[in-house]
Amino acid sequence: MMRFVVPRRTNRSIEPSPIDRECMRLWNGSQTKRDFDAFNPAVDTDASEGLKTVCRVCIRVFWTTPHEMLSFENKLRYRPTPPPGMEASHVVFTPKFSRLFAELAVHPCWQGLPYLLIMAIQYTVKVRFDSRTPWPFGVAAELIECPALKALDELFYEHEDGPMATASVHEMHIQAREAQTEAPPSEFSDFLVYLGQIARMSPSSDYSQTYLGHPTLPVTTKDLQILTTAVTHFHWDNVDWTETPGKVFEAFERKGGLSDDQYPRNNRELKTFVRRCLVGNYQKVAMWRDMVGVTNPPGETPSDNEVLAGDESEFESGFESD
Numbered sequence: 001m002m003r004f005v006v007p008r009r010t011n012r013s014i015e016p017s018p019i020d021r022e023c024m025r026l027w028n029g030s031q032t033k034r035d036f037d038a039f040n041p042a043v044d045t046d047a048s049e050g051l052k053t054v055c056r057v058c059i060r061v062f063w064t065t066p067h068e069m070l071s072f073e074n075k076l077r078y079r080p081t082p083p084p085g086m087e088a089s090h091v092v093f094t095p096k097f098s099r100l101f102a103e104l105a106v107h108p109c110w111q112g113l114p115y116l117l118i119m120a121i122q123y124t125v126k127v128r129f130d131s132r133t134p135w136p137f138g139v140a141a142e143l144i145e146c147p148a149l150k151a152l153d154e155l156f157y158e159h160e161d162g163p164m165a166t167a168s169v170h171e172m173h174i175q176a177r178e179a180q181t182e183a184p185p186s187e188f189s190d191f192l193v194y195l196g197q198i199a200r201m202s203p204s205s206d207y208s209q210t211y212l213g214h215p216t217l218p219v220t221t222k223d224l225q226i227l228t229t230a231v232t233h234f235h236w237d238n239v240d241w242t243e244t245p246g247k248v249f250e251a252f253e254r255k256g257g258l259s260d261d262q263y264p265r266n267n268r269e270l271k272t273f274v275r276r277c278l279v280g281n282y283q284k285v286a287m288w289r290d291m292v293g294v295t296n297p298p299g300e301t302p303s304d305n306e307v308l309a310g311d312e313s314e315f316e317s318g319f320e321s322d
Contacts, residue, residue: 022286027279035091036275041267050098052270056262057102062114066101067277070219072284074118079207079218091274100224103245106252107231115143123192124227125217126169127199133215135169146186151176170196187237195230202226212285213294
């Protein structure tokens, strides 16, 4: 049956909602917005080319963008650690970060599921920072079918007065695995144990783990280097997964996985894609602040201008698989 469509009235001003106003206040006052404005689409740089590549890869493989993966919704946030002589940007990743992200994204061990890569990034940072907030969280906690990871989620909520971590997330994960009697842990759980053993060799406490009052894990180049090392050396059951992320990416390029007619096709489109993702992220921040009743002092600005002098040299863990 045909549905009647009522046309929208024209020339009618629509007042933005309080959440929309808060979103734009946070966005306009942020260092992220200043870095976004500083991104000149008319100038090609190694950083902009790298960002364009990783955006194309993530859209092709995961149907999402890297800025959406490293988002408030996933309690992740990119933190720049630029090498000497490079200006930091919270918007345009360093070339090395983009390259590592793109190589990881095309690796078959994620089975085309973005939440698996997101979980691996979260786990890396949580182990390095010894973050004891509940995990897994978000969409991943609902989708993952591993009995050990489901048990880990329950461990955080075994106390009536709320979540309480009695040990590091890595130790609790191992505890949850050992408690399984009916079904063995998944291979992804095995991989996370291996990843955690590498990540805890490079502890970090340099960055804040909150943003605008909400728990947010800072993701740096070192985290992706650690994750790349783990993916490379872990003994995957599937022989097709044993290639390094770098080799898989090279094959991806050879077979036409990247082309100039893929979106974003140029820097102007790239900037449009990025803005949509970033503003959408601040919209989620504003919605959360409204939901929990966070006060909004007029002079408040986001404290997202943390920048550390970075060491983007190759990561050597000294850790080998058994």
